[in-house]
Amino acid sequence: MLNHLRTSMRNVRRSPFQAVAAISVLALTFFVTTLIVFLVYASSQLINYFETRPQIIAFLKDESDDAGIADLIKDLSSNIKVKGVKFVTKEEALEIYKKATSDNPLLSELLSPDIFPASVEFSVTDLSLAKDIIDEVKRNENVESVGITASLGGESTLGDVVDQLKTITANVRVGGAIVVSVLLATSFMVLFVVIGMRVSMRKEEVDILKLIGATSGFIRLPVLFEAIFYGVVGAFFGWLAGSVVLMYVSPYIISYFQDIPVLPRDPGYFFGMLGALLALEALFGVAIAFVGSFLALTRVSKGK
Amino acid sequence: MSAIVRFEKVSKRFGKIIALDEISFEVEEGEFVFLTGPSGAGKTTILNLLIGDIKASSGRVFFDGQEITKIKRKNIPYLRQKIGYVFQDFKVLHERTARENIEVALAVIGVAKRDWKKRVNEVLELVGLGDRSELFPQQLSGGEVQRVAIARALVVNPKILLADEPTGNLDWDTAQNIVDLLSNINNEGKTVMLATHHEGIVYRLKKRTIRLEKGAIAQ
Numbered sequence: 001m002l003n004h005l006r007t008s009m010r011n012v013r014r015s016p017f018q019a020v021a022a023i024s025v026l027a028l029t030f031f032v033t034t035l036i037v038f039l040v041y042a043s044s045q046l047i048n049y050f051e052t053r054p055q056i057i058a059f060l061k062d063e064s065d066d067a068g069i070a071d072l073i074k075d076l077s078s079n080i081k082v083k084g085v086k087f088v089t090k091e092e093a094l095e096i097y098k099k100a101t102s103d104n105p106l107l108s109e110l111l112s113p114d115i116f117p118a119s120v121e122f123s124v125t126d127l128s129l130a131k132d133i134i135d136e137v138k139r140n141e142n143v144e145s146v147g148i149t150a151s152l153g154g155e156s157t158l159g160d161v162v163d164q165l166k167t168i169t170a171n172v173r174v175g176g177a178i179v180v181s182v183l184l185a186t187s188f189m190v191l192f193v194v195i196g197m198r199v200s201m202r203k204e205e206v207d208i209l210k211l212i213g214a215t216s217g218f219i220r221l222p223v224l225f226e227a228i229f230y231g232v233v234g235a236f237f238g239w240l241a242g243s244v245v246l247m248y249v250s251p252y253i254i255s256y257f258q259d260i261p262v263l264p265r266d267p268g269y270f271f272g273m274l275g276a277l278l279a280l281e282a283l284f285g286v287a288i289a290f291v292g293s294f295l296a297l298t299r300v301s302k303g304k
Numbered sequence: 305m306s307a308i309v310r311f312e313k314v315s316k317r318f319g320k321i322i323a324l325d326e327i328s329f330e331v332e333e334g335e336f337v338f339l340t341g342p343s344g345a346g347k348t349t350i351l352n353l354l355i356g357d358i359k360a361s362s363g364r365v366f367f368d369g370q371e372i373t374k375i376k377r378k379n380i381p382y383l384r385q386k387i388g389y390v391f392q393d394f395k396v397l398h399e400r401t402a403r404e405n406i407e408v409a410l411a412v413i414g415v416a417k418r419d420w421k422k423r424v425n426e427v428l429e430l431v432g433l434g435d436r437s438e439l440f441p442q443q444l445s446g447g448e449v450q451r452v453a454i455a456r457a458l459v460v461n462p463k464i465l466l467a468d469e470p471t472g473n474l475d476w477d478t479a480q481n482i483v484d485l486l487s488n489i490n491n492e493g494k495t496v497m498l499a500t501h502h503e504g505i506v507y508r509l510k511k512r513t514i515r516l517e518k519g520a521i522a523q
Contacts, residue, residue, distance in 0.1 A: 002417075003411050003417070014399075205397055207395075208395045208396075208397060209408070209412065210381070210384075211355070211357075211384065211389060211391075211395065212384060212385075212389065212408070212409050212412055212456065212457075212460075213381045213382070213383075213384035213385035213386075213387075213409075213412050213413065213460075214381060214412045215381040215382075215412075216378075216381075218381075218411075218412060
């Protein structure tokens with residue numbers, strides 16, 4: 001086995017330009033793959049954020065009694081279409097207002113909690129159910145009015161925004177899959193051609209080895225190891241380049257999206273993700289190498 | 305002594321050309337046999353049948369008690385590992401040194417690397433290349449390259465040594481040295497089959513000769 005490894009490394013050294021070409025194309029593929037995987041992750045996180053944050057706020061009448069409010073919370077909590085039910089007191093509402101206007105303290109200086117209504121915040125599991133649930137909550141005698149998360153622009157646009165995000169995410173996924181597929185196919189072809197050239201160049205050597213009793217495995221293993229070397233090294237460099245780019249842009253992305261966790265904040269989780277991605281990409285590199293070298297060897301041995 | 309090679313009414317046709325026509329012969333273990341005849345007489349065909357490079361059209365070929373005509377394709381490498389083959393055009397690996405060329409044969413049969421040096425040194429001494437082991441084929445003379453090929457064939461301790469026109473690309477003096485070397489190897493007990501059209505060599509060694517003409521045995 002060690003002999004085959006040595007032979008494959010000698011073959012790599014003999015034609016460094018072919019080796020560099022094969023590794024470069026594979027590295028480019030895995031570089032783009034790394035970025036696309038994180039792009040898909042970020043877009044999923046974005047949707048998840050908007051889908052899970054409180055979307056609907058039921059403002060309560062001032063005369064609402066505790067029992068009525070408790071009943072409303074109980075009803076919402078037991079509804080499987082509703083999640084994240086939270087009661088917000090008048091005092092808490094004032095605090096939220098103060099926080100929102102912290103850049104201009106004058107706006108909240110003279111306010112008392114009494115002018116803010118208490119409210120019940122909740123989300124729906126599926127935004128298409130929002131309208132029915134809002135209508136139902138509006139009919140509750142303790143509810144003054146129902147509002148939608150302000151940043152989303154109001155009731156009519158809530159679904160639209162999330163739908164738009166979903167469309168973008170779907171496009172990122174499909175587009176990413178297409179780009180990665182094209183790059184993988186290109187890498188496969190380059191590897192196939194390089195290995196084919198290698199085997200063709202070594203045809204005389206292979207013929208001699210066959211004549212002195214070399215088995216098929218003895219001839220194929222160095223070629224396979226060489227292809228695996230390209231696959232793994234290409235995957236590593238592609239991953240490394242992608243990781244460096246991600247680490248460089250992460251602070252800007254996190255700062256831009258602020259509360260939205262589009263990238264993992266926990267370094268352990270972030271590097272864990274990168275590690276898992278490296279393992280997966282290396283596996284893909286090996287798979288491409290295995291199939292490419294097998295086909296190249298078969299093609300050359302048939303003399304086509 | 306028992307027959308290590310046996311041909312029983314073996315014919316080989318390439319399309320309409322009859323390369324071998326129902327030939328039968330035996331080679332005993334430890335024997336030195338010349339296969340002679342003009343080009344196209346069928347000498348190389350016999351050797352190629354023995355290493356399973358081609359299949360007989362009819363008849364049966366036996367080597368070391370095994371019927372080669374029935375051998376499966378996947379088992380041909382194992383047959384070849386028992387045979388040392390020396391070619392007219394040497395068939396050495398040009399980007400490897402003399403030593404590495406010989407080591408390749410050991411790697412092919414799966415000999416542990418720790419045993420290579422001793423075995424390679426032995427055959428290099430035997431063929432008289434002890435001091436040239438680190439040179440590449442292009443740094444060696446034709447006769448020396450052929451010695452490398454002989455050493456490669458011998459290092460696996462084959463049951464038989466086949467040589468197909470091993471002197472074909474060499475001058476007379478060098479050719480004589482190579483044939484003497486093969487004769488010495490035979491004297492140590494190795495079976496040798498040497499195909500040649502060089503009558504001078506055949507006359508010089510006075511060994512058993514199978515003369516071929518148009519695919520048939522002439523005597």
